[in-house]
Amino acid sequence: MSIGARRQLSILSIPALLMVFSKENRLADLMEQGRLHYNDSNTALNKENKQAKPYFERREPDYPDHIPLTHLERLGMIIGSLIGSYFHPERNEFIVGLGESTAFPFILKKLQHQMLSDPVGRRILRERPRMTLTSLDLDYLRSLPANTLGRTYVEWLDKEGVSPDTRVAVRYIDNEELAYVFQRYRECHDFYHAITGLPIIIEGEISVKVLEYFNIGIPMTGLGAAFAPLRLKPKQKERLYSIYYPWAIRNGLRSKPLINVFWEELLERDVDELRNELGIEAPPDLRELRRQQGKKLGSKSARKTADKLLQIGPSEDPYFEPIPENELHFYQRKGAVRKRKLPDIIPSSDLKILESVKRKAYRLDLQLSLCGLRLGWAGVIGLLPWIGDAICFCLALQLIKKADSIEGGLPPALKQKMTANAMIDFGFGLVPIVGDLINIIYKCNSRNFILLEKYLVEKYTAQVPVKVGTSGADGAAPNEGKPPLPPRLEP
Amino acid sequence: MSHRDILVPDCNNCLKLTLHTHVGGKRKNRIHLQDRKITTVRKIIAVRIIWCQLIPSMIPSPILNTLKRDVVIIGGGPAGLLLLAALKTSPYLRHLLCTLIEGGSLALAKQFGVDPPKEYTNRIISLTPATASYMDLGMGCWNHLHHDRLKRYNHIIAYDDDGKIGFDMDAYMVEVINVQLALLKRLAELENGFENVWDQCKVTEIEKNGGSGSDWPIVKLSNGKSVEARLLVGCDGFNSPVRHFARIQSRGWPYDRFGVVATIKVSKPTQVAYQKFLPTGPLAILPLEGDDATIVWSLTPELSETLCAAPSEVFPHLVNAAMKLDSHELPYIYEMVKNNDNVDNVIDEIQWRLNKASVFDKYYDNTVTKVFDKSRARFPLKMSHADTYVAPRIALVGDAAHTIHPLAGQGLNLGQADVQLLVGALEKASTRGLDIGSTLALEPYVSERWPANHVMLGVCDKFHKVFGVNWGPFNAMRGFGMNTLDSLGLAKNLIVNQV
Numbered sequence: 001m002s003i004g005a006r007r008q009l010s011i012l013s014i015p016a017l018l019m020v021f022s023k024e025n026r027l028a029d030l031m032e033q034g035r036l037h038y039n040d041s042n043t044a045l046n047k048e049n050k051q052a053k054p055y056f057e058r059r060e061p062d063y064p065d066h067i068p069l070t071h072l073e074r075l076g077m078i079i080g081s082l083i084g085s086y087f088h089p090e091r092n093e094f095i096v097g098l099g100e101s102t103a104f105p106f107i108l109k110k111l112q113h114q115m116l117s118d119p120v121g122r123r124i125l126r127e128r129p130r131m132t133l134t135s136l137d138l139d140y141l142r143s144l145p146a147n148t149l150g151r152t153y154v155e156w157l158d159k160e161g162v163s164p165d166t167r168v169a170v171r172y173i174d175n176e177e178l179a180y181v182f183q184r185y186r187e188c189h190d191f192y193h194a195i196t197g198l199p200i201i202i203e204g205e206i207s208v209k210v211l212e213y214f215n216i217g218i219p220m221t222g223l224g225a226a227f228a229p230l231r232l233k234p235k236q237k238e239r240l241y242s243i244y245y246p247w248a249i250r251n252g253l254r255s256k257p258l259i260n261v262f263w264e265e266l267l268e269r270d271v272d273e274l275r276n277e278l279g280i281e282a283p284p285d286l287r288e289l290r291r292q293q294g295k296k297l298g299s300k301s302a303r304k305t306a307d308k309l310l311q312i313g314p315s316e317d318p319y320f321e322p323i324p325e326n327e328l329h330f331y332q333r334k335g336a337v338r339k340r341k342l343p344d345i346i347p348s349s350d351l352k353i354l355e356s357v358k359r360k361a362y363r364l365d366l367q368l369s370l371c372g373l374r375l376g377w378a379g380v381i382g383l384l385p386w387i388g389d390a391i392c393f394c395l396a397l398q399l400i401k402k403a404d405s406i407e408g409g410l411p412p413a414l415k416q417k418m419t420a421n422a423m424i425d426f427g428f429g430l431v432p433i434v435g436d437l438i439n440i441i442y443k444c445n446s447r448n449f450i451l452l453e454k455y456l457v458e459k460y461t462a463q464v465p466v467k468v469g470t471s472g473a474d475g476a477a478p479n480e481g482k483p484p485l486p487p488r489l490e491p
Numbered sequence: 492m493s494h495r496d497i498l499v500p501d502c503n504n505c506l507k508l509t510l511h512t513h514v515g516g517k518r519k520n521r522i523h524l525q526d527r528k529i530t531t532v533r534k535i536i537a538v539r540i541i542w543c544q545l546i547p548s549m550i551p552s553p554i555l556n557t558l559k560r561d562v563v564i565i566g567g568g569p570a571g572l573l574l575l576a577a578l579k580t581s582p583y584l585r586h587l588l589c590t591l592i593e594g595g596s597l598a599l600a601k602q603f604g605v606d607p608p609k610e611y612t613n614r615i616i617s618l619t620p621a622t623a624s625y626m627d628l629g630m631g632c633w634n635h636l637h638h639d640r641l642k643r644y645n646h647i648i649a650y651d652d653d654g655k656i657g658f659d660m661d662a663y664m665v666e667v668i669n670v671q672l673a674l675l676k677r678l679a680e681l682e683n684g685f686e687n688v689w690d691q692c693k694v695t696e697i698e699k700n701g702g703s704g705s706d707w708p709i710v711k712l713s714n715g716k717s718v719e720a721r722l723l724v725g726c727d728g729f730n731s732p733v734r735h736f737a738r739i740q741s742r743g744w745p746y747d748r749f750g751v752v753a754t755i756k757v758s759k760p761t762q763v764a765y766q767k768f769l770p771t772g773p774l775a776i777l778p779l780e781g782d783d784a785t786i787v788w789s790l791t792p793e794l795s796e797t798l799c800a801a802p803s804e805v806f807p808h809l810v811n812a813a814m815k816l817d818s819h820e821l822p823y824i825y826e827m828v829k830n831n832d833n834v835d836n837v838i839d840e841i842q843w844r845l846n847k848a849s850v851f852d853k854y855y856d857n858t859v860t861k862v863f864d865k866s867r868a869r870f871p872l873k874m875s876h877a878d879t880y881v882a883p884r885i886a887l888v889g890d891a892a893h894t895i896h897p898l899a900g901q902g903l904n905l906g907q908a909d910v911q912l913l914v915g916a917l918e919k920a921s922t923r924g925l926d927i928g929s930t931l932a933l934e935p936y937v938s939e940r941w942p943a944n945h946v947m948l949g950v951c952d953k954f955h956k957v958f959g960v961n962w963g964p965f966n967a968m969r970g971f972g973m974n975t976l977d978s979l980g981l982a983k984n985l986i987v988n989q990v
Contacts, residue, residue, distance in 0.1 A: 106963060106967075109817075109819075113817075113819045113820070116819075116820055116823060117822070117823055122823075126843060177847060
């Protein structure tokens with residue numbers, strides 16, 4: 001189609017749309033349905049609903065309180081619960097929503113089959129025990145001998161200051177047997193706490209989640225195990241990763257399937273015997289550990305691997321420096337930044353190159369800002385699927401070439417490092433969307449600039465001649481240390 | 492004298508012989524034996540030829556009580572009987588002297604015609620429309636079937652846990668003995684038909700004709716007779732002696748599965764055949780007249796033993812469970828049956844699972860109520876295909892040539908198609924004056940049937956292999972494929988027309 005025809009068509013589309021969605025059309029629809037200008041005096045008496053079928057009808061529920069979700073609704077619930085439970089894990093509704101929406105049928109079916117293959121599990125599915133306050137009579141449990149499961153459970157409840165309030169009923173899982181399986185998992189959660197002794201603080205919950213994931217396999221527990229620790233303090237993270245995660249993984253994998261345990265029948269059993277039978281070992285007391293470690297001074301080892309893993313961007317800001325306090329103007333607060341001057345030692349030719357590399361890197365990595373996120377043109381170009389990443393790679397190589405034009409050229413090791421940076425950036429960029437985000441944070445051009453500056457500073461500090469005094473504070477003659485001049489040729 | 496030199500009689504009566512010497516393809520010398528110029532050596536050689544080749548063929552064969560027949564059919568199953576009936580029906584072949592030799596007794600089949608048993612026998616097969624129309628229009632034996640024991644069904648539903656396909660196909664369920672009866676009755680109508688069916692004669696030996704000049708195989712029977720055959724057709728099942736005699740290898744493999752057959756009663760009569768694909772193998776429920784049905788269930792050897800030994804109160808519930816429940820739930824129930832749990836416990840467990848949400852029995856909505864105890868039997872399943880179907884004076888038809896997995900119900904139908912084409916090839920040969928036992932006459936049969944049978948065997952084998960995989964993602968893909976194919980009417984029509 002020619003340009004002119006296309007333009008005409010696009011201009012005509014506006015009135016066309018207006019015509020389709022106009023008032024006349026709506027009235028015509030009503031006329032078709034026989035509802036225009038027509039007040040049936042019998043409609044008030046008509047019991048049947050003669051209105052048009054609603055646009056959206058939910059299918060029949062499988063059990064009371066069931067809300068069958070469409071795929072889009074489920075996806076929305078997953079995304080919403082993920083964001084909500086990450087930022088507000090203390091609010092129950094997000095965890096509940098995440099658990100139910102990510103429990104896909106094939107995972108719950110696997111669990112159901114696990115239960116059906118085991119005689120006790122089969123009995124659980126048949127009898128459908130629910131943990132209510134009648135089935136768990138707390139006074140009776142308190143009267144049990146020490147070290148029984150029931151007594152341990154009640155003691156844990158009292159220690160943590162919680163009550164076995166009935167858990168939220170499952171609503172969003174299709175198929176009523178699978179809904180019961182999930183409900184059973186939810187209600188047994190407190191028993192997992194009791195038998196391991198982990199408290200209800202966030203670290204304890206995460207540890208129980210890890211145990212649950214490796215034993216039962218519910219996706220929500222896996223997501224919690226992977227992402228929940230990211231918001232913790234470094235000391236907490238270290239405690240989790242070094243002690244509780246290995247414990248939970250080891251025990252989750254080797255213990256018997258916890259979903260097949262009929263807890264209500266084992267209340268009078270000895271806890272240690274039960275732990276042996278199930279294959280769970282008790283972890284170190286978390287509250288005790290926190291108390292002890294709180295007394296020690298914060299050690300450098302607290303800043304460990306997890307932190308390092310998450311720091312992707314360059315470790316220092318090469319473009320701005322905080323203004324020292326004596327030079328602050330009245331309108332500048334502490335922490336204000338100004339453009340950093342490049343070091344003086346470097347001779348002017350190399351300084352010019354360094355300056356141009358700095359400007360280039362700044363332009364590519366930091367010149368723009370999007371809702372507080374600083375990115376550069378490389379970030380924007382890199383968003384184009386693969387051509388963009390190729391172009392950014394070429395730009396990065398250009399930068400390296402520019403850096404190479406300093407006096408003496410770049411040493412091969414440094415050039416290798418810079419090229420490696422550019423290649424890592426390219427590699428990340430190949431991953432569609434997440435990779436481009438990583439690119440924006442990684443800022444390979446800034447890194448290369450930092451490397452170049454460090455190298456130049458090193459190179460020229462090494463070359464500054466040692467100032468030797470003429471009278472010689474150290475008593476040395478001016479020519480001492482220099483190689484002897486070659487003998488003069490006799491004319 | 493080279494091997495190309497031939498001795499040609501000058502005329503039929505006189506003894507003057509002319510020696511044509513061929514050198515390099517061109518006829519060179521014509522030497523008259525009476526010519527004295529011939530050398531002594533050549534004379535001796537010529538005399539040897541006369542004594543060893545010409546004269547012996549003028550003398551009748553030494554075993555004087557061997558009967559000579561044009562076609563000898565070994566095996567009196569549906570394939571053999573159909574072949575004999577077809578030969579006798581065809582105007583070009585009805586002059587041939589034929590004999591059918593059956594080792595067992597056909598009295599049961601004849602008895603079936605007069606006084607059929609009340610319950611169904613457990614060898615029941617399905618006939619495709621092509622076979623049915625050949626039997627009707629080509630053979631004219633359709634009317635001789637017991638029509639009250641013939642069931643016509645028009646829809647097939649094949650499903651597994653993840654997907655289903657439904658086909659519209661007109662087919663018939665009929666007992667094997669019913670087919671045999673119909674063919675025997677037809678033979679009785681035809682001239683020289685029934686008299687040439689010799690039953691209760693076992694084949695003791697098939698040997699090459701040791702006599703000179705003839706290559707007709709000799710079949711020795713248990714009643715002392717011997718028959719020489721211009722064409723020996725083997726319709727004698729998987730361990731065919733004819734195939735062994737012809738030294739034709741049959742290649743294939745056992746499936747490590749047993750097929751359990753039984754006759755059952757269902758709660759409501761239907762015209763739909765159901766087949767559920769379980770990881771161990773397919774379970775097919777094929778409808779019979781009234782509320783009867785027959786099942787064919789492929790199972791591992793241990794499971795087939797367990798199920799054949801299961802009490803007859805439990806068996807119908809097991810079939811229901813297999814058709815309606817998720818296939819993962821069955822191993823627990825099989826274990827219970829194997830451990831001889833109390834029958835009521837087993838039935839209770841199955842009932843509990845069946846009462847779960849109607850999600851489970853979305854495809855099979857009938858219920859099995861009873862099994863006829865004596866009808867339970869099992870047979871091993873294998874795939875096998877002979878290297879070729881013909882050899883000089885030998886032809887193989889039916890199970891002697893190929894064995895197939897029963898999941899598509901094609902076994903008998905392949906045999907009937909074989910017969911159709913063999914008769915066609917023989918008709919063509921006969922109208923052209925060929926020796927019907929020569930490979931030239933038989934070649935069109937094998938060249939048409941061998942690839943077609945091979946494809947069908949291969950397809951059933953691949954079905955067995957594809958549905959034998961039990962891995963989550965693959966199951967989901969397979970189910971998706973089945974559902975997609977179900978919605979493509981054109982593709983389905985193509986498939987049905989092939990079969």
